[in-house]
Amino acid sequence: MSNVLQGKTGWALLLALAIVFPLVTPNSYYLTVMTLAFIYAIATLGLNLITGYTGQLNLAHGGFMAIGAYTLGILTVDHQVPFWGAFVLSGVVCMAVGYLVGVVSLRLKGHYFSIFTLCIGYIIYLLIEKWESLTHGTVGLIGIPVPASVGPLVFDNVQAQYYLVLFFLVAGTFLMHRIVTSLLGRSFMAVRNSDALAEALGINLMRTKVLSFVLSVSYAGFAGALYAGQVRFLGPDIARTDLTFDMVMAMLVGGTGTLLGPLLGAVLVPWVTQTLQFLQDYRMLVFGPVLILLIIFVPDGIVGSWAKRQARRAAAARRGGKSRAQPAGTPVVANPNANAANAANAGADHA
Amino acid sequence: MTLFLQQVLNGLTLGGVYSLVALGLTLVYGILHVPNFAHGAFYMAGAYVSYYMMTSLGVNYWLAMGAAAIAVAALSMLADRLVFHPLRNAPELHDMIAAIGIMLFLEAGAQALWGADFHRMPTPYGQMVEVLGLTAPAQRLLIIAAAFGLMVLLHLFLTRTVTGSTIVAMAQNREGAALVGIDATRVTLLVFAISGALAAIAATLYAPINLVYPSMGNLVITKAFVIIILGGMGSIPGAIVGGLIIGMAESFGGFYVSTDYKDIIAFVLLVAILSIRPQGLFASKAA
Numbered sequence: 001m002s003n004v005l006q007g008k009t010g011w012a013l014l015l016a017l018a019i020v021f022p023l024v025t026p027n028s029y030y031l032t033v034m035t036l037a038f039i040y041a042i043a044t045l046g047l048n049l050i051t052g053y054t055g056q057l058n059l060a061h062g063g064f065m066a067i068g069a070y071t072l073g074i075l076t077v078d079h080q081v082p083f084w085g086a087f088v089l090s091g092v093v094c095m096a097v098g099y100l101v102g103v104v105s106l107r108l109k110g111h112y113f114s115i116f117t118l119c120i121g122y123i124i125y126l127l128i129e130k131w132e133s134l135t136h137g138t139v140g141l142i143g144i145p146v147p148a149s150v151g152p153l154v155f156d157n158v159q160a161q162y163y164l165v166l167f168f169l170v171a172g173t174f175l176m177h178r179i180v181t182s183l184l185g186r187s188f189m190a191v192r193n194s195d196a197l198a199e200a201l202g203i204n205l206m207r208t209k210v211l212s213f214v215l216s217v218s219y220a221g222f223a224g225a226l227y228a229g230q231v232r233f234l235g236p237d238i239a240r241t242d243l244t245f246d247m248v249m250a251m252l253v254g255g256t257g258t259l260l261g262p263l264l265g266a267v268l269v270p271w272v273t274q275t276l277q278f279l280q281d282y283r284m285l286v287f288g289p290v291l292i293l294l295i296i297f298v299p300d301g302i303v304g305s306w307a308k309r310q311a312r313r314a315a316a317a318r319r320g321g322k323s324r325a326q327p328a329g330t331p332v333v334a335n336p337n338a339n340a341a342n343a344a345n346a347g348a349d350h351a
Numbered sequence: 352m353t354l355f356l357q358q359v360l361n362g363l364t365l366g367g368v369y370s371l372v373a374l375g376l377t378l379v380y381g382i383l384h385v386p387n388f389a390h391g392a393f394y395m396a397g398a399y400v401s402y403y404m405m406t407s408l409g410v411n412y413w414l415a416m417g418a419a420a421i422a423v424a425a426l427s428m429l430a431d432r433l434v435f436h437p438l439r440n441a442p443e444l445h446d447m448i449a450a451i452g453i454m455l456f457l458e459a460g461a462q463a464l465w466g467a468d469f470h471r472m473p474t475p476y477g478q479m480v481e482v483l484g485l486t487a488p489a490q491r492l493l494i495i496a497a498a499f500g501l502m503v504l505l506h507l508f509l510t511r512t513v514t515g516s517t518i519v520a521m522a523q524n525r526e527g528a529a530l531v532g533i534d535a536t537r538v539t540l541l542v543f544a545i546s547g548a549l550a551a552i553a554a555t556l557y558a559p560i561n562l563v564y565p566s567m568g569n570l571v572i573t574k575a576f577v578i579i580i581l582g583g584m585g586s587i588p589g590a591i592v593g594g595l596i597i598g599m600a601e602s603f604g605g606f607y608v609s610t611d612y613k614d615i616i617a618f619v620l621l622v623a624i625l626s627i628r629p630q631g632l633f634a635s636k637a638a
Contacts, residue, residue: 057444104622107629110443111386111584115576116625118388119618122573126618130611241569245451252448282463288456295445295452296437 018166028158033274034267035158038165039226041266042172044247046219051248052257053180054212055192056106060117062243063124064217068094068224070128073141073234083148087225094221095214102213106206109195118241125239140235147229155229165226169263172219177259179215188212192257249291255301264302356485358602364491364560366598367498371553372571373578373590374505375546381522381585382542384443385435388450390550391572392457397423397551398558398567399461402472412475416555420548426457427547428540435543436536454568462565474559494556501552502591505545509587518542522585570614577621596620 022031047061071090075081081089105116128135135141147155147164155164179185187208190198199205228234246269254265276283298305372394379387397419404415434449476489509515520528521538529535554567561567578597582589597617605613 051444055444057447104626108625111384111447112580112629114447115386115580116621119573119577119621122570123615123618123622126612126615130615242455245455248448248451282459284455284459285463288452288454288459291452291455292434292449295441295449296434299441299445 015170019163022159022162031158031162033270035162035165035230036227037267037270038162038169039223039230040247040250040270041263042165042169042226043220043223044250044262044266045172045176046216046223047244047247048251048256048258048262049176049179049188049219050212050216052251052262053185053192054188054209056209056213057114057248058117058213058216059114059241059244059248060101060121060124061217061220061247062241063121063239064094064098064220065224065227065243066124066128066239067097068221069228069234069238070135070141070224071221072225072228073144074134076145077141077143083145083229084150087147087222087229090225090228091218091221094224095218098214098217098221099210102210102217106209106213121239121241121244125236125241128239129236135236138236140233141228142233144228144232144234146232161230165230168222168226172222173259173263176219180259184208184211189257249287252291252294252299252301255304255307258301258303258307261301261303353485354606357487358606359599360485360487360491360495361606362595362599362602364494364598365601366595367495368553368557368594369571369574369578369598370591370594371498371501371549371556373575373582373594374502374587375549376572376575377579377582377585377587377590378518378522378542379546380579381587382518382539383435383439383446385446385450386576386584387546388447388572389430389453389457390546390575391568392454393423393427393547393568394550394554394571395461395565395568396426396457397547398472398554398563399465400551401555401558402470402563403465405473406470412555416552419551419555423547423551424544425547427543427550431540431543436539458565458568465565467565470563472555472558472563476559488560490559494560497552497556501549505549506587514541574617577617580621581624 021034025031025034043061043065047058050056050058050061068090071093072083072086075086075089076083101117101120105113105120108116129137131137132139146161149155153160155161180188187198187201187203190201190203191205191208191212195205198208224238227238247266250265250269251262252265253268254263255261273283276286294301300308372390375393376387376390379385379390400419400422401412401415404410404418405412410418430453434453435446438446438449474490476493478489479486480489480492482492507515509519517528517533517538518541520531520533521535521542525535528538574597575594578593579586579590581596582591582593597620600616600620601613604616608616
């Protein structure tokens with residue numbers, strides 16, 4: 001039964017749910033929350049590529065989302081660039097900055113890389129706050145236009161915005177699926193499991209890591225641009241490190257190194273936040289310990305743990321010897337877990 | 352010339368505080384190989400405990416500092432027992448994320464207990480002092496004296512006492528230390544206690560010329576990370592020299608370049624240095 005939910009059927013079901021959601025939701029507030037959750041999901045998908053698949057914890061990811069958002073905001077408000085032109089440029093700018101940062105930062109390993117990117121995140125935040133002539137400083141950017149209409153499609157209402165973001169989320173997820181199942185995705189995972197092993201296999205470490213980094217921040221950039229078009233106001237707060245930590249948590253809740261995990265986490269976390277709204281600023285009082293408990297007891301997240309259980313069952317069934325012919329899908333599911341176990345071993349070796 | 356000396360004095364003040372924070376960070380890293388992102392939150396907690404003791408309970412400055420040191424040392428040991436100890440065999444990514452969890456929790460906790468407002472900590476040393484034709488606030492001189500005094504004490508403790516030597520031994524080789532009968536769990540707890548106490552003292556020293564607020568630790572901790580990367584993670588002299596370099600760079604950069612961008616200087620310095628030397632300035636071979 002559960003096998004039916006795996007693979008294409010499961011994804012189609014999720015997509016159908018997402019498409020139907022605006023038709024059944026009682027008010028537009030929920031729709032706005034969902035749209036924002038999808039935007040964060042796009043960014044988290046990117047973070048998962050560099051952290052979950054390639055094994056480098058990038059703590060500047062929120063900063064790159066801010067770069068994307070500010071690129072769109074500055075171009076449309078101060079320079080009257082058409083929305084979609086600015087949209088493309090915000091991704092391009094992010095990738096260019098990401099390339100420069102990646103080339104320097106990815107020479108560092110493990111902790112050094114994370115700390116370095118944390119500092120990069122601070123530089124981005126401080127630049128946005130202090131460089132008033134470009135970013136309007138703490139006053140922020142006001143009056144960012146909604147996404148311009150494409151042919152007959154107009155994006156001036158909440159529903160249309162929702163479907164627009166959903167479109168990008170689906171496209172981004174599909175692209176990510178193609179990336180991680182390709183040879184390139186395999187080489188990302190090889191780098192995660194062991195630098196030395198990957199190099200021995202003939203993988204160019206630096207080029208692979210930089211490529212993963214640039215692809216990952218492009219997701220953040222486009223997510224930032226969508227965010228700007230949706231919220232229509234930008235302040236330096238968007239570059240705060242809290243945003244990155246939120247995304248790390250979303251990725252962890254769902255399951256790092258899986259495709260569905262970050263999506264699930266990114267959608268789940270804002271909803272939990274909504275229900276905990278009476279806590280407001282103190283929500284971290286709950287989320288901080290949750291993060292710690294998760295990392296100690298459920299380090300694979302929801303999707304990871306589930307996949308692991310499935311793999312264990314499949315293995316048990318194989319040992320039983322009765323059903324030798326497993327569906328072709330099973331090894332694909334089993335693989336990420338084998339990799340995760342390897343990563344854990346590799347991590348223990350480094351420690 | 353006076354202006355120049357004034358900047359040197361400022362640099363020493365900043366450098367002293369940064370070095371104390373970085374020392375705690377580097378000690379923990381040396382033992383556990385965990386970049387303790389929660390260290391900045393410990394620093395913040397120290398400032399709040401002193402502030403609370405002095406304003407609400409009317410305790411004397413030095414007693415408040417001692418109480419803060421003890422409270423944060425206990426907090427830090429608790430964090431080790433509850434979080435880092437269960438994760439000792441986990442991949443390094445997990446330690447980092449758990450440390451972030453502690454940081455978020457403590458920050459939200461401070462905000463829940465004392466509000467998001469900025470507070471100014473009173474000090475009994477508000478007067479100006481004239482030294483060699485330089486006027487300086489007494490608090491700054493106090494910071495310099497206390498910070499460097501503590502560094503000497505820490506150095507003596509690590510090199511002259513048996514307990515101190517066990518810490519150094521653990522940092523050099525964990526298995527080797529265990530083989531000669533050093534209790535790893537106890538030493539780790541001790542290191543966390545020292546690290547927390549140093550952070551609390553640094554915060555209490557620095558808070559009177561700065562402000563007390565829930566996210567006050569963030570900038571300090573990122574700078575402390577810059578310092579220990581510069582100085583080599585786990586290196587004690589590296590943390591002190593690195594702290595002074597960053598302190599001086601900020602003081603002179605803030606004065607001669609731009610006060611707006613003075614917080615960025617440390618990070619730009621890090622980016623520049625790591626672009627040329629990815630292993631840090633004084634990195635040991637063991638790293």
